[in-house]
Amino acid sequence: MAGQKGVSLKEVADKAGVSTATVSRVINSKTVVKGETELRVQKVIKQLGYRPNRVAQRLRTTRGASKLIGLLIPDIQNPFYVDIIRGIEQYAYAKNFAIVIGNFSQNEERQKFYIEILKSESVDAFIVAPFPGMNEYVKELVEEGYAVVCIDRGLANMDLDVVKVDNYQGAFDAVEHLINVGHTRIAHISGNTLIPTTIERISGYEAALNKYGIAIDRDIIVGRNSDHKSGVELSAQLLDMSNPPTAIFTSNNLLTLGALETIHSRGLKIPEQVAIVGFDDMYWAMSLNPPLTAVRQSGFEIGRITIELLHQRIADPTRPFVSIVLKTELIVRNSCGFKLKGM
Amino acid sequence: MAGQKGVSLKEVADKAGVSTATVSRVINSKTVVKGETELRVQKVIKQLGYRPNRVAQRLRTTRGASKLIGLLIPDIQNPFYVDIIRGIEQYAYAKNFAIVIGNFSQNEERQKFYIEILKSESVDAFIVAPFPGMNEYVKELVEEGYAVVCIDRGLANMDLDVVKVDNYQGAFDAVEHLINVGHTRIAHISGNTLIPTTIERISGYEAALNKYGIAIDRDIIVGRNSDHKSGVELSAQLLDMSNPPTAIFTSNNLLTLGALETIHSRGLKIPEQVAIVGFDDMYWAMSLNPPLTAVRQSGFEIGRITIELLHQRIADPTRPFVSIVLKTELIVRNSCGFKLKGM
DNA sequence: TGTAAAAATGTAAACGTTTACATAAATAAC
DNA sequence: GTTATTTATGTAAACGTTTACATTTTTACA
Incomplete structure (x- = not known):
């Protein structure tokens, strides 16, 4: 059975003894209605449990007020x-x-x-x-x-x-931190390079390396998509190198999780054997082992x-x-x- | 400026030289319209890029077809x-x-x-x-x-x-696994006990203990809400006991992550010092260290x-x-x- | 008290559909 | 070639609002 429809504006109007226009005015309070009338209408609205039908509102209303x-x-x-x-x-x-x-x-x-x-x-x-x-x-x-x-x-x-967010600066900070902590061979797993965000993060990464005079090695900047699977595979690719990086900066949280999966599956110790810092903090990043260092954006x-x-x-x-x-x-x-x- | 509205049914009808009813029929194809007419209308629809206005449809239509x-x-x-x-x-x-x-x-x-x-x-x-x-x-x-x-x-x-899902069986399996692996002092961090799900999981937990003749200790069944914070705090409470459990079964993923946070922050080794199995698998459960044993529900x-x-x-x-x-x-x-x- | 202005309310069209009902066109039956 | 059926299409109301405009009521001022 189709359920009963809700109370309509008209019913409120009838019961309150006013026109639909007045009820509408009470609701939207754009035009003033007399205090006495308003009260009466409000009372009926309460009494009948009236709620405006948003669909009708949207149909009638011009764009910008369809809520x-x-x-x-x-x-x-x-x-x-x-x-x-x-x-x-x-x-x-x-x-x-x-x-x-x-x-x-x-x-x-x-x-x-x-x-x-x-x-x-x-x-x-x-x-x-x-x-x-x-x-x-x-x-x-x-x-x-x-x-x-x-x-x-x-x-x-x-x-x-x-x-x-300031992707450039965020990436810069992350990589600078790795450098401060002693790393020089720092890889970057980036996302889809058609997305501006990705590009900005790469720039930040490169800028940090430049600042400290570390040569940029294109072989350890890898990227495909911004998903878990890419993280798994690209980190494996990096770790398989004859001259693998000692640290990885990942461009987003899914890539980070993917990379962690690979690192753990190989039994590598973090941060001793490979360090990692990721873009995107997660509320459970602290529950990871070790707790993850990350760039937080709110x-x-x-x-x-x-x-x-x-x-x-x-x-x-x-x-x-x-x-x-x-x-x-x-x-x-x-x-x-x-x-x-x-x- | 309010943008131009989309093409309306009426415009299609006019251009095709038919009534709005006919166009509506073509679209909803409940009644048959003559092949020739239908083709003509379809053509105009394409040509004008007409798309029905779902709001109007919903207003007019009785419940059950508002999509x-x-x-x-x-x-x-x-x-x-x-x-x-x-x-x-x-x-x-x-x-x-x-x-x-x-x-x-x-x-x-x-x-x-x-x-x-x-x-x-x-x-x-x-x-x-x-x-x-x-x-x-x-x-x-x-x-x-x-x-x-x-x-x-x-x-x-x-x-x-x-x-x-079968919460009872899921919980049972998890706890039985802990028992099979040698644990006897198994705690349970449960969720909001006003929720049926929570209750069913507690039942499963108890049933598994019963099956193996392990006495149920109400002191190590703790529960509050189904969120991260509760996981952090309740696990701390358990680990602070003079006679702490050697294993914890957590009732959902947020509780699990919270418990992990506590365990790691205390430097306890999993599973050597405390084992954990949680309800809810996560696609990155493998990225945790150690990879988490969990009850998966799809x-x-x-x-x-x-x-x-x-x-x-x-x-x-x-x-x-x-x-x-x-x-x-x-x-x-x-x-x-x-x-x-x-x- | 009467009139002008201001304030409050009412009337009715409109938004873009669907659909019951009415009508027109096509087909069938004779 | 009528008439009866069937099939295709058109007409107009309805869905529940908002709002321009018209009308009525109140207030202000003389």
Whole structure:
């Protein structure tokens, strides 16, 4: 049986002896209604347990007030994105926005598919961590008048609101730490090099080596995708070298976990035989053995700021674009070893 | 500027020289339209890039065809639920359902809040892993005619479609493994005891001890919430005992990670000084040191079956309720030690 | 008290679909 | 070649809101 529908605005209006327009005004409180009337309507609303039908609201309302946001996430298995989701969610619901999440699993086709779905759901806005091949699509969204904020990475050759972290500096700090602790042969397992984030991290890595006069060896900069499997395989490749690195800097958490798997399966001691520092901290990084040294970026904070920006843009679509770059923090634990004073 | 709206059904109808009803029929293909007409309309649809507005569809359509599902997740930080989400998503989108996720962070108030939001979004159906205090609410949903499927746990005293795993057997297997490997003093860190899942796992734990004639010591069965912090603190409490356990069975992945943090911070060797086996496998459990022995339950599979069930119920709301119980699998790695043959 | 201005409320169209019902066109039966 | 059926299409109402505009009520001021 189809369930009974909820109470409608009309029913409230009838019971309160006013027109639907008045009830609507009470709810949205944009126009003033007389105190007495308002009270009466409010009472009926309570009494009947009326809740506006968001679907009808969205249908009627012009874009910018539909209270629905589309969120395109590259990989929900990655705890970093989960943090972002949490941050977005926390503040979005507080502002009465609902969120539709599309997790496209790093798949270009699915990403496009979701955009279409979300459009036809009449979202006001898109939050997207764009994947290679998305430039045109995202551009289209902006042109069509959607509010769009990019997270985690910007888009080459496109002006947009972006919230991300200082990948260059984060990578730099990590590698500098390895150097300070005595390493000179430091490998880098990077991600998909079509993603700006990846490129920035490579730059940071190279800059740190340069600063300390360590030659860059392209043989120990390896990269493919930003997933667990790549981490497993690329670390194996590095450790198989005749002249293997003594330390590895991994470009994200999934790569780190993959590398750890390989290192442990070979019975290598961390940090004695191989040190590791990864981009992305995880709330259980301390539960690893040894506790992982990592570059922390706050997904939660990224989420929070994103919603803020979105809010602003919906209110004023002509506001100039901004790019917010958050600082990262190096969390030193025990996976890199340490240098004794004076050594 | 508000962006241009999409192409409407009416525009298609005009261009094709037919009525909106006909176009609607072509799209939904419930009634037959003449081949010739259909072709013409299809052509215009392609040409104009028409996509139905799901909001309008949902407003007009009676429940059961709104193509929107509400998903209430207790804790998106828990990788197990992420797997469930992935499973649900994969099959849902294939059937043209969109998903709205509400992550209520184990908070009763927020759970209720989300239910209200989702109702006013006119979802067809709810998928919910109910939290204590939800019985009445979920019951209400069913009575109101929503299709509802519970995941991960059922609801006391309520007939419903449920998809879960055999928690009793999973726990039993884990503890039996510890016993087989030589442990007799086995502690259990359990979760929120208001949740059926937790209770079932405790039963399994006790049954295994009973089978081998090991006395149950209530002092080493501890439980509070199903989160990381509880894992950290409760394991500390256990290890502080004058007569600490030699093995710990943890009731879920967050508790496991918390316990690992404590164990490592005290420099205890696993499994020599303390063994651990946890409910919930994680794709990076192998990256832990030592690789974790764990009870695997397939969230992905749970998600898949859930959608299947939901689909069935929407199609036939009178179908009798079913309870699907999936098997778990003990993944033996290195966190429990092993017994030599003949010992 | 009467009139003008301001404030409060009502009326009805619109958003983009689906669908019951009515009508028109095609086919079948005679 | 009518008439009865069947098949294809059109018409218009409905879903639950918001909002421009019209109307009514109240207040202000003389």
